[in-house]
Amino acid sequence: MTTAPRAPAGPDDPELVEPGRGGGLADVLRRRYLLRLIVRRELRARYQGSLLGLGWSYVRPAAHFAVFYFVAGVFLGMSKNVQHFPIFMFSGLVLVSFFNETLINTTHSVLGNAPLIRKVYLPRELFPVASLLVSCVHLLPGVAIALGVAIAWGWTPSALAIGSALLGFALVAVLGIGLGLICSALHVFYRDTDKVVDIATLFVTWSVPMIYPWTMVRDTAPGWGLDLYLSNPMAVGVLLFERAFWWPTTDRTFVFPAGLTRDALVLLVLGVLLLGAGQFVFARLQRRFAEEL
């Protein structure tokens, strides 16, 4: 990219500004009204003409849940090893679904709005951020169900539970939007990106302690393998959600990895750095969006 010398506009012209100079994510915050309308449009358009409408956001996790519950819980006997296995798995599942949906939808978000991006200047970060917010909307019913079941099993609010849930959510949301910004920009130039993302989501589903407890990894993998496993922010996020929704309903004998909260905070900081990097990459690449689309 050439950076041309920018001649000063002259002392009399402080109001002459360069068009299309995006302020990135800060600009998105400034245009919250537009963001809200775009999120509403996404939600509306996705369920246009479908009978169930937003009900689909319940059906998909329910189907996932049923498959995993019968295969892992019943056939593989995980229900016997883990107390209250359904809520154990479901609390991980809502978070994993949230992450996968965020990543897939943000990846498509720029390309999906190509007609708009080609013709009108908007801060382009709007589209990935809108996708993230749509995923958040879809996360709510899942969390509500998890909470409902947990309460039925004797869950009571505690600082640990609520803090774990918030930390887990923050970690995964930051990771999702950080990666999403990079993937959505790359997808404009390489249409392979969504295939890679698709495969990545498969790994995410199986590389987190969702249908098996993390202790199985501890007991079978070598020490460095466990370290590697626990350095995956998604695994940590799922552990946090389990500590938030599942653990308080059990007899509390299950142990989480030592220093889980500390690790999560470190990963959150790294996640914020990744978000910064994502913003940087996006800002660089978005200059060529209009000609590439």
Add this chain to the structure above:
Amino acid sequence: MPRALVIDGVSKRFTLRHARSIKNMTVRALRREKLRDRFTALDGVTLTVGVGEAVALVGVNGSGKSTLLKIISGVMPPDEGSVRVRGRVAGLIEVGAGLHPDLTGRENVFLNGAILGMDRDETLSKFDSIVAFADIGQFLDQPVRFYSSGMFMRLAFSIAVHTDPDVFLIDEVLAVGDPLFRRKCIDRLHEYRDSGRTMVIVAHDATLLRQLCTRGVFLEDGRVIWDGDIDTAADMLLQKREERRRASLRRAEASEAGR
């Protein structure tokens, strides 16, 4: 006269990639064919537009008019040089880009208004006027996908003209079908110009441009060939078109004779 728009030495080059997949790239590389071509869409364009001017960008197809308009609107950054604009820029660049087929006309007014930079209060205060101008009547609460193409264009145009930008960019949109509405649009643009706002227009209709604009800029191969009164620019356009037509006729005859 204060300046509304300063374009300083703007160049833009596009890269045409012939091969995208690894397989095609290898094949082309083995055949020693070029993987990409570059062409220059704009070459050192310098232009200053004062507040209240109505400028027509004219030129034959591929002369860089639309690229220049996109650079002014901020959709594309220039490779070299700089563009600076005073106030809100809104483009009628292929209107309807922001209309979503699944939303109703009413919802689209708010969404498209927000895309073009209006907040909620502003849209609310202009809502009736937008609907009246678009003249879509009972279809207001129908999804836009059920609109006829005329209605679609009317709604899109109506929203865009109500954004009241300081610099208004208009690209080829006056080809809107229905002559009555076209008249209305042109009247609106006249009003708009008379109120002292700035316009930059790309259109192929020389007569219309003569009426609407005070200044013409003729572009050829990405360079400014003429910058001055609109009549000369419009004449140049007609002349260039005539030349092109003759050339293509000659080519047709030549290939006819060659057979």
